[in-house]
Amino acid sequence: MKMLLIGLIVLGFSSLVSAKIMETPFLPLPSKAPAPKDNPTTKDKVELGKQLYFDPRLSLDGTVSCNSCHNVMSNGTDNRAFSAGIKGQLGGRSAPTVWNSGFHSVQFWDGRAPSLEAQAKGPLTNSIEMGMPSHQAVIDRIQKIPGYVSQFEKVFGKGGMNIDNLAKAIAAYERTLLTPDSPMDRYLRGNESALSAQAKRGLKTVMEVGCVACHTGVNYNGANLEPGVGSYQKFPTFTENEFVKKYDFMKDKGRAEVTKDESDAHFWRVPTWRNVALTAPYFHNGAVKTLPEAVRVMAKTQLNKDLTDTQVADIVEFLKSLTGKFPPQALPRLPESETFSSLE
């Protein structure tokens, strides 16, 4: 009886607290990322995918793995403007973080991959990134590694070693890369004191000035869309300002480079805000090095607004409260090959 009373009091108190929580278009991070029906997340598949993710033998000269650019140890990115592939060659866009990417409805800056599975296949045969001559060449190589042969058979059945299953395994691993429990997640779940006063002012500001026209939902990058349906926005929308020229934002046409449709020029997938304080530099070309400057750029290019220094500082404080907890992970052990032979 006493326990019940205490329970009711606690319940009453927490609903009082909840009453102070602002109504926002944001959602806390679920405990699991949704998986496609044909690729359920299983323990063995995740372990296989993790090994593949960290394995540089998937690249032409054996030096670049998925993890090289989307470095799980470095907040899922490489903190570079342009990532380096084989032979130190630089790509043309900044690597998005892999953490929480299981909640994006499309992948890549231009949204050209409708799923993590589709994304995983891209860099393998990109001549600047992993440089393999074909997906078959990837399979030919890992087929020589007994530890992969046995795991593919275990996870996908006999004859299951093919590029689609390789991508499925990598995607299954990536779906487990979640950073829950940011201050904002705790706030959204009813802990009013999880945000500082300044962060709350920042939260109010992002809603008032209009950032939330695009940055909404679980990943702060659009409403909960079906897999494969992207939330695209034009960037920059307002081009007559100092930033556009300074940071060379008009050079890359974004989605139009994929669709070849001029009406898609400078459209981009809305990027996530989760862990944004840890994933500098900013924008598709990594041209902006600091978060305050990124906030100023966005307000000007997307909303044609000049924020005050206080507004910027408040928003930055709010964005910092979107840094989640990076769960400890075990290092994978990569299955051994007798001798690595480069394809070069």
Next chain:
Amino acid sequence: MKMLLIGLIVLGFSSLVSAKIMETPFLPLPSKAPAPKDNPTTKDKVELGKQLYFDPRLSLDGTVSCNSCHNVMSNGTDNRAFSAGIKGQLGGRSAPTVWNSGFHSVQFWDGRAPSLEAQAKGPLTNSIEMGMPSHQAVIDRIQKIPGYVSQFEKVFGKGGMNIDNLAKAIAAYERTLLTPDSPMDRYLRGNESALSAQAKRGLKTVMEVGCVACHTGVNYNGANLEPGVGSYQKFPTFTENEFVKKYDFMKDKGRAEVTKDESDAHFWRVPTWRNVALTAPYFHNGAVKTLPEAVRVMAKTQLNKDLTDTQVADIVEFLKSLTGKFPPQALPRLPESETFSSLE
């Protein structure tokens, strides 16, 4: 009383078993690697060293870490003849495994580093490997990473961020990379059944044919020598055989390349046998891809003996019993920098 009796019976039984253990010049792996007096192994230092070990920002273009070639996930090596540094450039020797390297009295194939601390400094400024222009440039770069600044201060005190302490931290981490409990370790500790009958024949053979003239001790690479004192042997000793030409063993003069003394030509540090079944390819130039062939080569070039196929198979089985247990490790989290700037 009953317990005591059982205890005595068990003790009696295990000493009976011990009686069957062959007398060998090998020692089981101790639970800790010896650390120099001025670099005790502490938890915070090991954690800092681990981050540095995995951090590609320590290389000129931010693509190569210690782990790139001495891949902890791949048995401490890269299974390549020649390792790849920045821009995919290939070095001239095969990367030795980092696992159990805390038990080598000198480091590198030619023993030119008297300690893990000294070794750690080498690749940083090697133009083919990590390519930094100077050790100061390494420090300048990590000084911009607040997470390193605070950890160096915590571990080494104020003003403690310098190249010697960086090397100390990396060495401290490397000393923790031990693979205990191989079948042979269990055998040496008295478990007679830890080795198969074939492995025991192999063990007998390596003692009878003379491999143990050099391969002895904890790491099967020489008696327990003082740090800095190497166990060097000429390889190849017998040069009039098919292998020497086929595998181009005379090209690299080994220790003479360091000492500039012709009498050191073709002298090398005796390599470890621990985990040798997992660290193909073999020899300083990685020219031999399989363990049976490596065994044949050694018998011929060092002992001028032609082993029978059975002898080779037995020795290989014995060498496989030197594969230890790779303890699970947590992935480090690398401290964030705002934006990585290449020094190029």
